[in-house]
Amino acid sequence: MVVGSELGGSDFDDLPSARGWYTDRVGPPDTKFTLTPIVVVMGVSGSGKTTVGRRLAENLGFDFCDADDLHPVRNVEKMRRGIPLSDEDRAYWLRSLREHMDAKRDRGEPMVLACSALKETYRHALGIEGSLTALVYLRATPELVERRLRERKGHFMAPSMVPSQFALLEEPSDAVVVDADQSAESIVLRIERELGLGPNSA
Numbered sequence: 001m002v003v004g005s006e007l008g009g010s011d012f013d014d015l016p017s018a019r020g021w022y023t024d025r026v027g028p029p030d031t032k033f034t035l036t037p038i039v040v041v042m043g044v045s046g047s048g049k050t051t052v053g054r055r056l057a058e059n060l061g062f063d064f065c066d067a068d069d070l071h072p073v074r075n076v077e078k079m080r081r082g083i084p085l086s087d088e089d090r091a092y093w094l095r096s097l098r099e100h101m102d103a104k105r106d107r108g109e110p111m112v113l114a115c116s117a118l119k120e121t122y123r124h125a126l127g128i129e130g131s132l133t134a135l136v137y138l139r140a141t142p143e144l145v146e147r148r149l150r151e152r153k154g155h156f157m158a159p160s161m162v163p164s165q166f167a168l169l170e171e172p173s174d175a176v177v178v179d180a181d182q183s184a185e186s187i188v189l190r191i192e193r194e195l196g197l198g199p200n201s202a
Helices: 049-060 073-080 087-107 120-125 142-151 159-168 184-195
Strands: 038-042 063-066 111-114 133-139 176-179
Touching: 038 049, 038 087, 038 184, 049 063, 049 111, 049 184, 073 087, 087 111, 087 120, 133 184, 142 159, 176 184
Parallel strands: 038 111, 038 133, 063 111, 133 176
Antiparallel strands: none
16 A cells, blocks of 8 residues: 655655654664564665565564555566666655554554665655664675575566665664674574564563
8 A cells, every 4th residue: 555645856855754752762772662663674675674574573573564565656667677766756655654654653553664765865754763763774795685686586676776776875873784694584583682672682
């Protein structure tokens, strides 16, 4: 389901900033959730966001959302043809994701969101800064990502788009960082420990 209204241009300034009552910033080293937790698993395509995010959500009993599912059809078709998305292309998508995150918080439904969130402006549009959101960054090399994309079947992201993904990437300074070349199980355990969530957080 895609909700929200179209945004023009590449300016994200009119997107709402994080709500004031999301008072506790969640992240290492002193992590705690006092309201409805949202965990965003970010990284380039092929870093393992969906696999890791889904398993983390299952372990924690959270809902799971793959941000790729909220892309409008025109975005999917561009990526399928190997055409990188512009900021204008992403604006509608980011608004839809932000509204989905806010709705989950309003209903008290914890969620894990797998989302590329490559640039700082995109993360700002999602309301991550200063909000009750934990950010996890799956760090991957171009070689690893290209190999995974070539092996992956049925996904719209073309391997030829790997360079544009890394050109766009602005690594976060306030995230739990995990190298993506590990098994999904190892990554999930690490995330749970770092965020103080689940049975493996002690």
